Amino acid sequence: MIKNLNNFYSIAPMMGKTDSYFCFLMKIINEKTYIYSEMMHSETIIRTNILDKYKILKNLSNIAIQIAGNCPKSMAIAAKKASGFGFSEININCGCPSKNVLAGEFGLSLLNNPSLVRKCATAIKNETNTNISVKTRIGIDYIENDKLLDSFLYEVNLSGIKKYIIHARNGILGKLSTKKNLTIPPLKYERVFNLKNKFHSNDIIINGGFLNTLSYEKYKNKIDGIMIGREAYKNPWIFSNKEILFKDKIKIVIKYIEGLKKYFVDKRFNNQALHHIQNIFNNNYGAKDWRIAVNKSINNNDLQYLLNYIKCNKLGDKLE
Ligand SMILES: Cc1cc2nc3c(=O)[nH]c(=O)nc-3n(C[C@H](O)[C@H](O)[C@H](O)COP(=O)(O)O)c2cc1C
Numbered sequence: 001m002i003k004n005l006n007n008f009y010s011i012a013p014m015m016g017k018t019d020s021y022f023c024f025l026m027k028i029i030n031e032k033t034y035i036y037s038e039m040m041h042s043e044t045i046i047r048t049n050i051l052d053k054y055k056i057l058k059n060l061s062n063i064a065i066q067i068a069g070n071c072p073k074s075m076a077i078a079a080k081k082a083s084g085f086g087f088s089e090i091n092i093n094c095g096c097p098s099k100n101v102l103a104g105e106f107g108l109s110l111l112n113n114p115s116l117v118r119k120c121a122t123a124i125k126n127e128t129n130t131n132i133s134v135k136t137r138i139g140i141d142y143i144e145n146d147k148l149l150d151s152f153l154y155e156v157n158l159s160g161i162k163k164y165i166i167h168a169r170n171g172i173l174g175k176l177s178t179k180k181n182l183t184i185p186p187l188k189y190e191r192v193f194n195l196k197n198k199f200h201s202n203d204i205i206i207n208g209g210f211l212n213t214l215s216y217e218k219y220k221n222k223i224d225g226i227m228i229g230r231e232a233y234k235n236p237w238i239f240s241n242k243e244i245l246f247k248d249k250i251k252i253v254i255k256y257i258e259g260l261k262k263y264f265v266d267k268r269f270n271n272q273a274l275h276h277i278q279n280i281f282n283n284n285y286g287a288k289d290w291r292i293a294v295n296k297s298i299n300n301n302d303l304q305y306l307l308n309y310i311k312c313n314k315l316g317d318k319l320e
Pocket residue numbers: 012013014015016017037038039066093095096135167182207208209210227228229230231
């Protein structure tokens with residue numbers, strides 16, 4: 001990532017991936033990284049202590065929370081609670097096509113119901129001063145025209161929302177698995193660039209299929225930002241703002257594990273935190289043995305094992 005472009009690129013919300021621990025890791029790699037949390041339902045935020053996990057972070061600057069739901073009152077209460085925790089932005093999920101989400105009539109269903117999104121956004125605005133954004137898709141099913149998304153923005157803009165993140169691929173209602181809907185149907189970047197031309201006073205962020213943080217010059221006049229999902233998880237180093245050598249990577253991983261050790265000292269260990277570093281040395285020599293070591297550490301709930309593994313120079317030995 002080129003210096004000072006931290007706000008052009010962001011990391012996409014991903015269930016089971018962009019949790020508090022992944023945010024913690026990314027902040028060690030580059031404290032300015034802009035990240036969207038995995039989706040959390042408004043009622044979960046209200047009724048559970050799910051947000052407590054974010055106390056592992058010193059502060060939540062540049063961390064947006066993605067809230068799912070469709071009840072304006074519930075969304076507003078959840079947003080108020082999230083704002084109290086210090087999240088920098090409240091993002092409303094209007095793009096998830098999973099069966100459970102559609103059954104609850106939130107996520108992608110909301111692209112068909114802009115007046116309800118407007119009500120949710122207005123209710124949130126009445127409860128908090130935190131910036132609000134919406135993440136959605138370019139359309140529903142296999143319909144290729146702009147009508148649906150244009151009328152969505154016209155309506156939701158009336159709530160005062162400025163920022164929209166657009167996954168440049170239609171969402172398919174019910175007929176495709178969530179996973180397949182990440183590759184089918186094809187991406188249509190031009191539709192998002194056209195949206196920016198039509199709604200030039202909105203901040204429009206494009207998402208889908210981006211693999212690095214090097215294309216600012218190419219896209220800076222077409223769009224306000226690029227959001228990266230799967231590749232950011234696979235290769236988080238692309239968000240570093242300086243050249244990163246293998247020894248720097250090791251230092252970062254040590255800092256992460258030591259941070260986890262401190263955080264979990266009086267809590268039940270959540271081994272999801274280690275999944276985030278399982279593939280972190282991919283493309284480096286020793287990556288396979290590292291994955292095995294992480295697995296061992298997960299199975300034994302043993303963070304010290306990984307620190308010892310690094311200290312014994314098991315990674316470094318194989319590299320040089
Ligand atoms: C494992 C996984 C979980 C996801 N969870 C969410 C989610 O919670 N909320 C959301 O808006 N999108 C979610 N997405 C979609 C991503 O945010 C993003 O729109 C999609 O992966 C396309 O970007 P990419 O091609 O850069 O990965 C998820 C994607 C993946 C792969």
